[in-house]
Amino acid sequence: MERRRVVITGTGMVIPHGRDVEDVWRQIQAGQGKLHRIQGFDPVDMPTQIGGEVLYPVATPDEVGPYPVDSDALRYTVASAQDALAQAGLGRGGDPDRRAVMCATGIGPASLELFGEVAVRHFAPEDDPYADDLAGFYPAMQRDPVTEGLDGFYLDTATPALAVLLGAARAYNTASACASGSHVLADAAQAIRRGEVDVALAAGVCTAVNRAMIPGFSVLQALSRHNEAPEKASRPFDAERDGFVMSNGASALVLEGLDHALARGARILGELVGWGWSTDSYRLTDPHPEGVGMAQAMGRALADAAVDPDQVDYINAHGTSTAYNDAAETLAIKKAFGTDRAYHVPVSSTKSMFGHLIHAAGTTEAIVTLLAMRDGVLPPTINYEHPDPRCDLDYVPNRSRRADARTSVSNSFGFGGQNVSLVLKRWDG
Amino acid sequence: MQAAALRRVVITGIGALTPYGLGRDALLEGLREGRRAVAPLPPPLHRLPPGYGGRVTAEWKDLRPLPGGKGHRPATMTRYTFLACGAIGTALQDAGIDPEAGDPERRGLYTGSYCNMDSMDKYVRFAAVVADRDLFADRKFRIDDSRVMIAMKRFTGFDYLKLMNNMPTAHGGIQAGCRGPCNTFLGHAAAGTQALGRAFRVVQDDLADVMVAGGVGSSVHEHLMMVKGHRGQLSSADADPPEASRPFDRGATGQVPGEAGAYLVLEEREHALARGARIYGEVRGFSDRFAPPEGRHGVPSPGAAVRSARDALAEAGIGPEALDLVMATGLSRADMDATEARQVGAVLGDRAGDVEWAAVSPFFGFSEAATGPLSAAIALLAMEAGMVPGAPHTRDPIPEWRLPVRPEPHAAAVRLAWINTVSPEGGCASLVLTSA
Numbered sequence: 130m131e132r133r134r135v136v137i138t139g140t141g142m143v144i145p146h147g148r149d150v151e152d153v154w155r156q157i158q159a160g161q162g163k164l165h166r167i168q169g170f171d172p173v174d175m176p177t178q179i180g181g182e183v184l185y186p187v188a189t190p191d192e193v194g195p196y197p198v199d200s201d202a203l204r205y206t207v208a209s210a211q212d213a214l215a216q217a218g219l220g221r222g223g224d225p226d227r228r229a230v231m232c233a234t235g236i237g238p239a240s241l242e243l244f245g246e247v248a249v250r251h252f253a254p255e256d257d258p259y260a261d262d263l264a265g266f267y268p269a270m271q272r273d274p275v276t277e278g279l280d281g282f283y284l285d286t287a288t289p290a291l292a293v294l295l296g297a298a299r300a301y302n303t304a305s306a307c308a309s310g311s312h313v314l315a316d317a318a319q320a321i322r323r324g325e326v327d328v329a330l331a332a333g334v335c336t337a338v339n340r341a342m343i344p345g346f347s348v349l350q351a352l353s354r355h356n357e358a359p360e361k362a363s364r365p366f367d368a369e370r371d372g373f374v375m376s377n378g379a380s381a382l383v384l385e386g387l388d389h390a391l392a393r394g395a396r397i398l399g400e401l402v403g404w405g406w407s408t409d410s411y412r413l414t415d416p417h418p419e420g421v422g423m424a425q426a427m428g429r430a431l432a433d434a435a436v437d438p439d440q441v442d443y444i445n446a447h448g449t450s451t452a453y454n455d456a457a458e459t460l461a462i463k464k465a466f467g468t469d470r471a472y473h474v475p476v477s478s479t480k481s482m483f484g485h486l487i488h489a490a491g492t493t494e495a496i497v498t499l500l501a502m503r504d505g506v507l508p509p510t511i512n513y514e515h516p517d518p519r520c521d522l523d524y525v526p527n528r529s530r531r532a533d534a535r536t537s538v539s540n541s542f543g544f545g546g547q548n549v550s551l552v553l554k555r556w557d558g
Numbered sequence: 559m560q561a562a563a564l565r566r567v568v569i570t571g572i573g574a575l576t577p578y579g580l581g582r583d584a585l586l587e588g589l590r591e592g593r594r595a596v597a598p599l600p601p602p603l604h605r606l607p608p609g610y611g612g613r614v615t616a617e618w619k620d621l622r623p624l625p626g627g628k629g630h631r632p633a634t635m636t637r638y639t640f641l642a643c644g645a646i647g648t649a650l651q652d653a654g655i656d657p658e659a660g661d662p663e664r665r666g667l668y669t670g671s672y673c674n675m676d677s678m679d680k681y682v683r684f685a686a687v688v689a690d691r692d693l694f695a696d697r698k699f700r701i702d703d704s705r706v707m708i709a710m711k712r713f714t715g716f717d718y719l720k721l722m723n724n725m726p727t728a729h730g731g732i733q734a735g736c737r738g739p740c741n742t743f744l745g746h747a748a749a750g751t752q753a754l755g756r757a758f759r760v761v762q763d764d765l766a767d768v769m770v771a772g773g774v775g776s777s778v779h780e781h782l783m784m785v786k787g788h789r790g791q792l793s794s795a796d797a798d799p800p801e802a803s804r805p806f807d808r809g810a811t812g813q814v815p816g817e818a819g820a821y822l823v824l825e826e827r828e829h830a831l832a833r834g835a836r837i838y839g840e841v842r843g844f845s846d847r848f849a850p851p852e853g854r855h856g857v858p859s860p861g862a863a864v865r866s867a868r869d870a871l872a873e874a875g876i877g878p879e880a881l882d883l884v885m886a887t888g889l890s891r892a893d894m895d896a897t898e899a900r901q902v903g904a905v906l907g908d909r910a911g912d913v914e915w916a917a918v919s920p921f922f923g924f925s926e927a928a929t930g931p932l933s934a935a936i937a938l939l940a941m942e943a944g945m946v947p948g949a950p951h952t953r954d955p956i957p958e959w960r961l962p963v964r965p966e967p968h969a970a971a972v973r974l975a976w977i978n979t980v981s982p983e984g985g986c987a988s989l990v991l992t993s994a
Contacts, residue, residue: 171703194850226847226865234744241685244678245699248686254694258686259712263679267606267780276788279781283673285744289984292848298862300848301752301985302744304723312741316756323759340688340706342718349715406739406765408731410662413634413719422737425663544719545728547740 139217139383141209145181177352179359180338181376181484194293205379206287217383221296228297232288233309233333233488306543310491315404327389332381333489364512365448365478366520373449376484380492399499403434409546420461426548427465434552438466442534448478456519477525491541502555570835571823573649581648594800610799611778611815612923625650626733641774641819642726653823657735666738670749670773670927738766746981751930755844772821775926804951805888806959816923820931843874843990860901863986870988883975885933888917899958910960930979937975941993
């Protein structure tokens with residue numbers, strides 16, 4: 130039986146470059162980075178003082194169904210989903226059981242302000258907060274009004290809000306760290322291919338540029354410390370790379386069964402033809418040094434798509450700008466594509482321009498990959514200045530390049546060793 | 559659309575870390591005895607109403623002898639990861655799976671989890687250090703950015719890394735030697751059932767031969783207890799702890815905090831037979847849905863959950879007349895119990911008056927995303943032992959609850975079971991299991 134084909138009919142994003150997908154794409158083609166010294170707070174004394182923030186107002190409704198849109202995470206997610214649905218020409222309606230939302234949200238606790246409200250109620254300024262056990266304040270806190278907001282620490286309302294926007298009766302939230310965005314795309318596509326649903330909204334969001342996560346990930350030595358030149362700090366595959374640059378943002382894609390999209394006359398933006406999952410089962414913070422899991426994900430995605438490595442015209446790399454990832458990904462591409470072919474496939478990391486959007490990385494990069502194929506322009510890896518002998522592929526350095534790209538791979542690899550690769554095709558009608 | 563090609567999925571291992579102890583034998587023994595594990599909480603949680611809950615007492619050292627258990631580094635793990643590692647280790651042991659043998663690329667791990675939190679004290683203290691001193695005396699909070707790195711001196715990178723929501727899966731995947739699909743499903747009670755159901759699909763679709771799947775949850779946590787208590791959703795501090803969780807009972811006063819981890823080993827049937835594995839049962843149907851709650855802290859209407867259950871039964875090719883056991887969520891919250899009761903009644907129709915049922919919560923309290931996998935484990939043990947644990951505290955059922963109430967563990971032949979998980983946040987999932 131012929132497999133059901135999965136196409137993309139809507140895209141939306143809120144990232145440091147802007148909210149208008151076409152305008153963002155023009156900036157990316159021009160190799161314009163948007164990373165800067167952090168402005169949302171003063172990163173004084175922090176080892177890492179740079180990031181990518183959304184420094185423009187993002188208009189959204191005040192609430193979606195029963196969910197207040199009251200945080201940056203909600204605003205970015207709702208806005209990107211609204212834009213994706215508008216482009217797809219979809220709103221509420223149809224059979225809710227045939228619509229799904231798969232969303233990747235949250236990187237962990239970041240509600241420092243809420244805990245601050247708790248802290249100033251319990252301590253005096255001169256107290257050593259580490260000298261006291263906090264048990265005494267528990268009962269009082271349970272009655273305190275500030276407690277009402279503490280579920281913002283863990284409760285995901287982005288996924289349900291998107292379900293309300295789409296009118297979907299299927300929704301779930303998954304987490305596989307930096308692979309999450311591609312994971313939800315693969316999950317959504319799998320549900321459509323299986324015939325469980327006709328339409329799926331896949332989205333990811335990251336708001337980790339904050340006072341907790343920036344120093345925290347810096348302590349992990351995952352973040353770049355090129356504070357003197359923020360726009361040059363994200364330098365994937367370059368010999369002087371020293372870590373990734375964290376960014377805030379969200380993005381969303383509307384996926385549909387081809388039959389469903391054609392039947393309603395939707396404009397098709399591209400096709401998701403294959404996907405592959407794997408796990409390193411190695412270490413929490415480092416990828417397998419030989420890129421074993423990464424290669425498996427790519428190999429499985431190509432096999433699932435029935436695409437030969439020779440047919441792949443472009444790879445949008447995970448390319449985080451960390452020493453380990455970029456070297457391992459280079460090795461993995463050689464394993465998955467064969468060394469000869471690997472040297473001839475253009476590979477670029479657009480994280481060099483918008484940084485690492487963590488849970489939204491995979492969804493954002495899938496949109497960029499679709500646009501690259503649509504316009505025949507491969508986005509560059511900017512800040513590529515010093516070749517690293519361990520990273521010796523064609524990284525489309527510094528300038529975008531015209532190319533007739535019909536088939537592309539987009540990679541996402543996460544802390545904890547979870548890997549997802551997608552195979553996308555240009556839609557030629 | 560791919561029904562002709564679907565592979566059959568059996569269950570070959572049951573793993574659990576519960577207030578009864580570690581492993582399936584502890585679970586079965588506790589259920590046979592009808593033991594209630596809800597008890598007064600140790601300090602400092604005892605200060606937080608209701609002051610009691612179902613708490614796991616096993617320790618890290620108890621996990622060391624389990625498969626993959628030697629590599630655990632507790633400092634890098636949260637309570638959620640601890641619960642996952644214990645349950646995963648016992649599931650592997652029960653299934654006879656050596657993490658270092660077999661084909662790791664055909665083995666994966668799915669986890670359902672509500673969140674992944676560490677001690678709340680840590681964050682409150684961090685906030686106290688970074689608070690602007692000029693406003694502190696007025697009990698107003700503003701962050702003084704120059705103090706953030708002072709506060710950071712108490713933290714290591716792992717203090718952050720361990721909080722990522724995929725960490726129970728990441729640690730579990732290393733423990734179980736999984737290089738196949740691994741993912742984490744975030745949500746309340748339904749998330750663990752979704753992890754099982756999605757793992758079922760992975761094996762059906764030939765993406766793996768073995769999936770370790772389940773869920774973890776700890777609502778015996780100061781943060782969750784504060785929020786739920788603040789909203790009046792927890793049981794009364796005046797209740798007798800062992801009898802506080804009273805699903806579908808008029809006397810229910812709210813949910814009882816609990817914690818657990820539970821994982822099953824799902825395996826392609828021919829793969830299991832080829833290695834001579836013991837087969838507990840088979841997954842026959844799965845479906846999940848979402849419906850937003852009515853109001854911010856309301857509950858969803860039961861329609862989506864009804865459709866989820868009917869889809870799962872239809873996939874299994876059975877009607878309600880064939881069911882022998884319903885494993886209900888039974889949150890012991892009046893609003894949710896009424897919703898679930900209406901849903902179960904609508905699905906069972908005329909059968910409602912004579913189907914066996916049970917819920918986990920009277921024994922352990924509510925363990926969030928572990929609820930579905932624990933319910934599935936109990937259903938499988940009921941099939942094997944010919945024993946249903948009963949509903950010890952449902953003495954005066956709410957009018958919407960039409961199923962017969964038998965308080966004691968009792969003999970019953972169980973061949974077909976429906977695992978029903980519903981949550982106030984709106985997620986719901988159903989799983990249908992048959993005996994081997």
